[in-house]
Amino acid sequence: MNKTLIPDLRKQRGWTQEHLASKCNLSVRTIQRLEAGDDTSLETLRLIAQAFNVKVGDLFESISDNAKGSEIKTMNDEQITQMKKRKEESKLIRNTIQMLFILAMMIFGYLLSNSSYTSVLGIIWVFLWPLGFYAIKLIKIYYIDPKLDKKYPLTINIK
Incomplete structure (x- = not known):
């Protein structure tokens, strides 16, 4: 399972899951799944990173899935x-x-x-x-x- 920093980033800003979802134009359920460590698309991660003004790689503490980690690293490098x-x-x-x-x-x-x-x-x-x-x-x-x-x-x- 991937260790995400999304809940920490959200709470640091004083945002609710609903607020983050509206900033990203995503559903609250998607935010809940992400915060639980579920997998998602790179586009969704990009939208969330954009809302927080950080790079996609900064959304994670650790990534255990090698394939997903490779995709995220590639996107981070491209950013x-x-x-x-x-x-x-x-x-x-x-x-x-x-x-x-x-x-x-x-x-x-x-x-x-x-x-x-x-x-x-x-x-x-x-x-x-x-x-x-x-x-x-x-x-x-x-x-x-x-x-x-x-x-x-x-x-x-x-x-």
């Missing part, structure tokens, strides 16, 4: 690989957007220095900096993260 790739790609995209924003602000600053509306444009320029960083954050949340979730599905909600 780690996807997490590394996602982090690298996210950093590259974020840096590119930041550099484009800084370039745009430099161009705006240049145009500002050659304008007859320097004082008005100067005020706008000062306020554009924080708005730009806020816009970058929104782009990350609403555009980049969903794209990366689709590309690296095993990393959704895992920090």
